[in-house]
Amino acid sequence: MTDPRVTGALRYSQDVAMEGMLHARLLRSPVAHARVVGVDASAVPEGIIVLLPQDVRDLGGYGPQIKDQEVFPQERVRYAGDVVAALAAETADEAEEAVGLINVDYEELPAVFDEVEAASEGAILVHETTNISRNDAAYFGIRPQQGTNICHLFRLRHGDVEAGFGEADAVVEETYHTAGATHVPMEPHAAVARWEWDRLEVVTGTQTPFNMRTDLAGLFGIDEEKVRIISPPMGGSFGAKTFVRTEAIAACLARKAKRPVKIVLERDEMWMTLNRHPSTVRVKLGARSDGTLVANETECWANTGAYADCGPGVAQKMGFAAPGPYRIANVRVDSRTVYTNLPPNGAFRGYGQMQSTWARERTMDLLADKVGMDPLELRMKNLLKDGDKYCTGETMHDVHFERLLQDAADAVAWSESWKNKGLCVMLKGMQTPSRAAIAVEVEDGGTYTVRCATTEMGQGAKMAMRMMAAELLDVGVEKVSCPDPDTDVVPYDTRTTSSRSTHMMGRALKVAVADLKENGERGYGEVVDEGGLDPDTGQGVASSHWHQGTAAAEVEVDEETGRFRVMKLHAPIYAGRVINRPAAELQNEGSMIMGLGTALFESNEFAEGQITNANLSDYNVPAMDDMPATLSHELVEREGGEVQGLGETALPPVPPAIGNALYSRGIHVTELPISAESVLDAVDARDGRGDAWAKAGSEPVSTDGRNDSPGERVFASGTAPEPTTPVNGSDGLSDQGRLASVRFLLASPSALLLLGTLGMGLLAIALYRLLHRRGEAEKKAPLRS
Amino acid sequence: MKVRLNVNGQAMEVQARADEMLLDVLRGELDLTSVRYTCGIGVCGACTALVDGEPISMCILLAPLAEGKEITTVEGLGGDHPVQRAFVEAEAFQCGYCTPGMILTAKSLLEENPEPTEENIRAYMGGNLCRCGCYPKIEYAVNLAASASKAAAPIKGGA
Numbered sequence: 035m036t037d038p039r040v041t042g043a044l045r046y047s048q049d050v051a052m053e054g055m056l057h058a059r060l061l062r063s064p065v066a067h068a069r070v071v072g073v074d075a076s077a078v079p080e081g082i083i084v085l086l087p088q089d090v091r092d093l094g095g096y097g098p099q100i101k102d103q104e105v106f107p108q109e110r111v112r113y114a115g116d117v118v119a120a121l122a123a124e125t126a127d128e129a130e131e132a133v134g135l136i137n138v139d140y141e142e143l144p145a146v147f148d149e150v151e152a153a154s155e156g157a158i159l160v161h162e163t164t165n166i167s168r169n170d171a172a173y174f175g176i177r178p179q180q181g182t183n184i185c186h187l188f189r190l191r192h193g194d195v196e197a198g199f200g201e202a203d204a205v206v207e208e209t210y211h212t213a214g215a216t217h218v219p220m221e222p223h224a225a226v227a228r229w230e231w232d233r234l235e236v237v238t239g240t241q242t243p244f245n246m247r248t249d250l251a252g253l254f255g256i257d258e259e260k261v262r263i264i265s266p267p268m269g270g271s272f273g274a275k276t277f278v279r280t281e282a283i284a285a286c287l288a289r290k291a292k293r294p295v296k297i298v299l300e301r302d303e304m305w306m307t308l309n310r311h312p313s314t315v316r317v318k319l320g321a322r323s324d325g326t327l328v329a330n331e332t333e334c335w336a337n338t339g340a341y342a343d344c345g346p347g348v349a350q351k352m353g354f355a356a357p358g359p360y361r362i363a364n365v366r367v368d369s370r371t372v373y374t375n376l377p378p379n380g381a382f383r384g385y386g387q388m389q390s391t392w393a394r395e396r397t398m399d400l401l402a403d404k405v406g407m408d409p410l411e412l413r414m415k416n417l418l419k420d421g422d423k424y425c426t427g428e429t430m431h432d433v434h435f436e437r438l439l440q441d442a443a444d445a446v447a448w449s450e451s452w453k454n455k456g457l458c459v460m461l462k463g464m465q466t467p468s469r470a471a472i473a474v475e476v477e478d479g480g481t482y483t484v485r486c487a488t489t490e491m492g493q494g495a496k497m498a499m500r501m502m503a504a505e506l507l508d509v510g511v512e513k514v515s516c517p518d519p520d521t522d523v524v525p526y527d528t529r530t531t532s533s534r535s536t537h538m539m540g541r542a543l544k545v546a547v548a549d550l551k552e553n554g555e556r557g558y559g560e561v562v563d564e565g566g567l568d569p570d571t572g573q574g575v576a577s578s579h580w581h582q583g584t585a586a587a588e589v590e591v592d593e594e595t596g597r598f599r600v601m602k603l604h605a606p607i608y609a610g611r612v613i614n615r616p617a618a619e620l621q622n623e624g625s626m627i628m629g630l631g632t633a634l635f636e637s638n639e640f641a642e643g644q645i646t647n648a649n650l651s652d653y654n655v656p657a658m659d660d661m662p663a664t665l666s667h668e669l670v671e672r673e674g675g676e677v678q679g680l681g682e683t684a685l686p687p688v689p690p691a692i693g694n695a696l697y698s699r700g701i702h703v704t705e706l707p708i709s710a711e712s713v714l715d716a717v718d719a720r721d722g723r724g725d726a727w728a729k730a731g732s733e734p735v736s737t738d739g740r741n742d743s744p745g746e747r748v749f750a751s752g753t754a755p756e757p758t759t760p761v762n763g764s765d766g767l768s769d770q771g772r773l774a775s776v777r778f779l780l781a782s783p784s785a786l787l788l789l790g791t792l793g794m795g796l797l798a799i800a801l802y803r804l805l806h807r808r809g810e811a812e813k814k815a816p817l818r819s
Numbered sequence: 820m821k822v823r824l825n826v827n828g829q830a831m832e833v834q835a836r837a838d839e840m841l842l843d844v845l846r847g848e849l850d851l852t853s854v855r856y857t858c859g860i861g862v863c864g865a866c867t868a869l870v871d872g873e874p875i876s877m878c879i880l881l882a883p884l885a886e887g888k889e890i891t892t893v894e895g896l897g898g899d900h901p902v903q904r905a906f907v908e909a910e911a912f913q914c915g916y917c918t919p920g921m922i923l924t925a926k927s928l929l930e931e932n933p934e935p936t937e938e939n940i941r942a943y944m945g946g947n948l949c950r951c952g953c954y955p956k957i958e959y960a961v962n963l964a965a966s967a968s969k970a971a972a973p974i975k976g977g978a
Contacts, residue, residue, distance in 0.1 A: 036898035036899070036903065036907065037906075037907050037912075037915075038915070039912050039914075039915025039918045040893070040898065040903040040906050040907055040912070040915075040918055040919075040922060041853070041893060041894065041896075041897075041898045041903070042851075042852065042853020042854075042892065042893040042894050042918075042919045043853075044915055045852065046916065048855075048856070049852045217950075218950050219914075219916075219950060220855070220857050220863070220865050220914070220916040220917050220948070220949070220950050221855070221857070221914070221916050222856070222857070267914070268914060269855070269914045269915075269916030270913075270914045270916060270950050270951055272950070298856075300859070301857065301858055301859050491914060492912075492913030492914025492915065492916075492951050493913065494913065616910035616956075617910070617913075619956075620910065620913050620951065620952075620953055620956065621913075623952055623953070623954075623955050623956070624913065624951045624952035624953065625952070626952070627952030627954065628950075628952055649858065649859075649860055650857075650858040650860065650862050650863050650948070651858075651860055651862050655948060655950060656952065656954075657945045657946070657947075657948055658940070658941045658944045658945050658947070658949075658954045658957065658958065659941040659942055659944075659945035660945075661941065661954055661955070665955060
């Protein structure tokens with residue numbers, strides 16, 4: 035059987051249709067913070083279903099960790115993009131037209147966008163109070179700081195950091211910032227909802243069917259059994275399709291229309307729905323002169339936007355793994371989830387780990403510089419080994435950091451020279467405590483059905499389940515099927531997140547198959563990992579098993595323009611035991627490539643809280659022609675090793691490896707993504723030139739890369755690469771390929787003649803953006819010469 | 820208005836508004852769901868179809884402009900086209916959402932240039948985005964398809 039992905043036969047949530055269904059469009063607030071004074075929909079023609087704030091006033095609130103969301107905000111909108119009303123019509127175009135007929139009066143309020151400012155005293159409050167959700171996604175101690183915008187404060191206390199810094203011979207401190215990013219699943223959010231009597235059924239691309247069921251049942255005040263969620267395959271998710279997104283609105287519209295209602299988001303709406311947390315992270319590290327780490331003090335501010343979503347969990351993970359895989363006697367971490375008037379930020383591949391890893395691993399290189407050590411040697415000296423205790427007090431097992439980091443270093447011939455090269459090592463926790471349940475049924479003729487809530491978003495979960503079951507049952511994989519999750523049929527499970535499903539479900543499957551062999555028709559298996567941290571001390575068990583990842587990067591830099599190119603990227607990670615090698619490789623390569631986008635160009639841009647680059651022309655994701663000349667990785671296995679989740683591990687190490695490769699030339703950047711401008715600024719700072727100098731346009735001193743070892747920086751002996759010529763930097767455009775799609779129209783005179791106003795407009799916009807973007811990129815070079 | 824098309828080898832007449840994009844006609848009227856809405860501005864390649872053999876973004880092609888054209892979607896390749904086989908062999912997809920567009924673009928590349936270099940492939944395929952990041956394996960798939968076509972020469976691609 036041919037794979038349905040190559041024939042186009044695979045049907046995603048976007049392709050789901052129900053008889054008699056209507057299509058919905060949403061009306062969003064154009065302002066970041068405002069009182070809603072009035073909503074007037076009297077101009078909307080009859081026959082179009084209109085859902086207004088007063089229609090949903092009596093419904094409850096929802097939210098996976100903090101109950102802070104309503105179907106439509108009753109009192110004030112809290113971000114530009116907050117949904118104020120919704121319409122459903124026979125066609126999406128009809129609904130779209132009617133959106134423009136609704137008039138909303140706003141009374142604008144002051145807004146706050148920066149996470150550090152929002153967390154400070156006297157900041158305007160995005161929410162007056164913070165109610166913790168009863169959804170099982172709120173699985174750890176959440177500590178809202180009432181009367182502030184901090185909806186969760188996680189603290190880790192280990193040893194005595196003051197004393198630690200007291201005994202340090204070298205102390206470095208730096209503050210970092212990472213931009214918000216968006217997931218850009220190729221398939222947008224798509225959901226269809228319908229009511230059958232008093233029972234709600236939602237077919238939606240979601241990673242969290244049971245969390246969705248809980249929240250929707252709570253919203254309508256009905257039993258969970260009266261809500262059925264079915265999750266078809268998703269065209270990518272990366273954390274975007276978690277918890278309730280458009281489903282509550284679809285359900286309300288369907289109830290009012292008494293017909294099924296489908297919502298498919300427009301591309302720009304994806305930026306107004308869920309993004310990755312922008313962050314500020316401050317790191318202070320102390321070491322003895324021999325490189326032994328003695329103290330780490332870290333503060334994180336995770337900007338969760340207008341609604342918390344799972345932001346508390348993100349800040350917690352950002353915090354507890356911030357110290358990194360090192361033995362450090364004294365650690366203090368404060369990590370905060372902060373409300374602002376930006377669109378909500380939630381789960382994103384890496385789940386907070388990218389942000390704190392960027393900050394720590396960049397600081398490790400600053401420290402190496404300060405104590406005059408090889409950055410590899412400094413890391414090796416302090417890495418956790420099997421049996422060591424982490425700063426949470428838990429004992430580390432199955433530890434492979436040294437091996438992984440050495441492999442990374444070897445891949446870029448570190449021992450010959452580390453000029454233009456950078457390294458990173460990190461650990462990432464898996465949701466703990468955690469439980470998983472699965473059932474296996476046998477039918478006549480020896481075919482088996484695996485029933486579980488694990489959703490398929492491209493990661494290969496279904497195939498992994500089928501392969502693991504086939505192995506346990508000792509049958510061919512074609513004898514095992516794994517249908518789409520349906521909460522009416524599959525055993526309860528938390529969610530397909532945190533790179534935990536293959537690991538947890540794999541173990542539950544063993545129990546289920548054993549049960550089946552004993553009982554005949556249906557086997558049931560469940561596993562539970564205990565643990566968790568005290569949120570006020572960070573002590574306990576952060577993770578029942580740790581994801582271990584490393585990366586090495588090699589760059590070429592044109593110091594005249596600030597442009598740089600990643601030439602080589604290698605990411606060895608610990609994989610335990612690999613179930614499906616090609617799928618595992620795809621997960622790892624995909625993580626690396628997403629990390630490359632994070633490092634080079636992905637950034638949500640806002641003006642007064644309004645997203646300004648909500649399209650795939652102004653917001654760049656990596657294309658094939660952005661790939662480094664060499665991109666390679668390694669899945670390190672161990673005889674008898676446990677199955678590990680591999681979906682995220684290789685993302686967080688990539689940006690710091692690239693940042694550290696720049697730092698090998700003394701180019702110290704603190705912000706992600708790394709723009710050519712920030713590289714130029716860092717070159718100027720290294721060479722002792724201020725910003726004013728650069729703007730005055732004076733003649734630059736030699737920055738040809740031959741003598742760029744500043745001050746006391748220590749470089750390994752060996753061959754330094756020759757200075758590079760200007761390269762097609764990192765602006766992420768794939769002009770040639772993207773122009774191909776309009777080539778046909780431009781080349782055909784008859785087509786041009788026929789081109790309608792709308793087509794011309796669209797083309798003009800697309801071309802203008804392309805050319806404008808290129809023009810901007812080209813403009814950067816002459817600035818310095 | 821009525822638009823005459825040849826879709827996947829079948830001559831037909833479809834209904835379209837003057838301002839309607841061909842994407843909506845293919846997905847809506849003809850249920851060809853391999854052609855996928857993503858960016859809406861012709862930069863991501865998920866809605867690629869071949870128009871007289873050229874890969875074009877359907878989200879910015881006005882349906883009336885396709886009058887008299889031959890449109891090929893991945894449904895029209897069957898399932899055993901050398902490029903499809905190469906994608907399966909290379910396991911060059913995760914979610915598979917961008918895959919039809921990738922396959923059609925690769926097919927067009929190999930017809931223009933049966934022995935593309937790494938640089939050729941990356942430049943030509945650069946207009947098709949894959950957020951899963953399957954690029955290394957997609958590149959491998961294109962190379963596999965190129966060697967398969969070479970082995971089967973002189974027969975070229977073809978729907």
